[in-house]
Amino acid sequence: MQYRRFGRTNWNVSEIGYGMWGLAGWTGSDKQEVDQSLARSIELGCTFFDTAWGYGAGKSEQILGDVIKQHPGKRLYAATKIPPKNFKWPSKPEYTLEECFPASHIIEYTEKSLKNLNVDSIDLQQFHVWEDGWANHDEWKNAIEKLKREGKVKYFGISVNRWEPDNVLNTLQTGLIDAVQVIYNIFDQAPEDNLFPLCRKLDIGVIARVPFDEGTLTGMLTKDTVFPKDDWRSTYFVPENLHASVDHADALKPLIPAGMTMAEMALRFILCNDDVHTIIPGMRKVRNVEANIGTSDGKRLEESLRLKLKNHRWDRTPTEWSQ
Numbered sequence: 094m095q096y097r098r099f100g101r102t103n104w105n106v107s108e109i110g111y112g113m114w115g116l117a118g119w120t121g122s123d124k125q126e127v128d129q130s131l132a133r134s135i136e137l138g139c140t141f142f143d144t145a146w147g148y149g150a151g152k153s154e155q156i157l158g159d160v161i162k163q164h165p166g167k168r169l170y171a172a173t174k175i176p177p178k179n180f181k182w183p184s185k186p187e188y189t190l191e192e193c194f195p196a197s198h199i200i201e202y203t204e205k206s207l208k209n210l211n212v213d214s215i216d217l218q219q220f221h222v223w224e225d226g227w228a229n230h231d232e233w234k235n236a237i238e239k240l241k242r243e244g245k246v247k248y249f250g251i252s253v254n255r256w257e258p259d260n261v262l263n264t265l266q267t268g269l270i271d272a273v274q275v276i277y278n279i280f281d282q283a284p285e286d287n288l289f290p291l292c293r294k295l296d297i298g299v300i301a302r303v304p305f306d307e308g309t310l311t312g313m314l315t316k317d318t319v320f321p322k323d324d325w326r327s328t329y330f331v332p333e334n335l336h337a338s339v340d341h342a343d344a345l346k347p348l349i350p351a352g353m354t355m356a357e358m359a360l361r362f363i364l365c366n367d368d369v370h371t372i373i374p375g376m377r378k379v380r381n382v383e384a385n386i387g388t389s390d391g392k393r394l395e396e397s398l399r400l401k402l403k404n405h406r407w408d409r410t411p412t413e414w415s416q
Contacts, residue, residue, distance in 0.1 A: 094108065094137060094139065094389050095390070097369075100298030107139045107371060109372055110139060110140075110141030110143060111373060112374055113375075114145070114148050114375055116152075116375075126378060126379070135164055140170055141170045146174065146175065146202055170216045172218075173210065173215060174218070175203065176221050179193060190224075190232060190233060196232045203245060214246065215246045216247050216248065217246075217271070218237075220249075222254055223251045225260045225262060225264055237269060252274040252275075253274065253288075254411065266295075275288060275300070276302055276303040277302075277303075277366075278310060278359060279358075279359055279406075283408060292368065300369075301363050301371070311359075314335065316339050328414060341405065344405065345402070348402065358398075360385060360388040
């Protein structure tokens with residue numbers, strides 16, 4: 094495993110982190126397998142774990158809390174998120190700060206996360222949605238400064254809405270945000286335009302989420318793929334999205350090097366970008382942990398391939414199903 098400096102936190106975090114949404118909100122989760130996967134990731138050098146209260150109403154946080162307790166000698170970084178008060182993902186420009194993150198709510202859910210994680214201080218607490226129009230409101234600033242002052246949170250971050258990487262730029266200029274979590278992959282390259290250069294300038298940590306485009310970039314989906322009704326992906330991969338996503342993934346297949354999977358190529362594309370400090374694929378099976386972490390070996394994609402992949406940028410705008 095290779096490690097990267099996580100912005101001004103000065104943490105050295107594993108290039109491949111662990112996205113924990115799928116452990117408490119998607120179908121097909123098996124507790125024993127989840128436990129084995131988490132243990133194997135730590136054995137292989139993973140040190141960064143991203144969860145949220147919204148992942149199973151605290152269940153995923155509790156899983157992470159147990160993992161941290163089981164490895165007292167290891168420095169594992171726990172990142173979680175405060176759900177918006179209206180429990181609507183993503184936020185919309187017309188939502189007010191009071192509807193989503195009043196000070197009392199920020200504090201209440203940080204306390205819940207502390208309890209679920211069973212820690213005295215959260216390494217990274219993030220806002221699970223955001224609107225840049227809230228940048229100059231004092232309420233959220235006062236709340237996070239209070240939590241930092243009390244030692245309950247070390248650093249604060251923002252998880253940026255899907256396909257809206259610029260919807261945080263003014264907020265970052267306040268100097269109060271230490272990390273940004275954003276969708277970045279072969280298709281979603283828009284963070285390179287404005288967000289990454291600003292994070293570089295301000296020394297803000299960058300977490301790349303959804304490296305496989307919710308599964309498209311594994312190359313395993315087809316236009317006939319059906320998800321169970323209680324699986325979040327059933328509402329995301331509506332026919333309009335599924336068919337277009339499969340077409341874009343199929344266009345990549347001729348570029349996959351011999352001996353490499355599309356998923357490996359997708360992770361290695363992100364690892365080519367030094368502006369990204371850690372990637373958080375969802376991993377529920379030991380074989381996926383081993384495959385994903387195996388990409389953090391210091392070897393870069395051939396530059397000619399990276400440039401070809403750059404041409405597969407797919408700019409999308411939020412819709413009712415994009416969540």
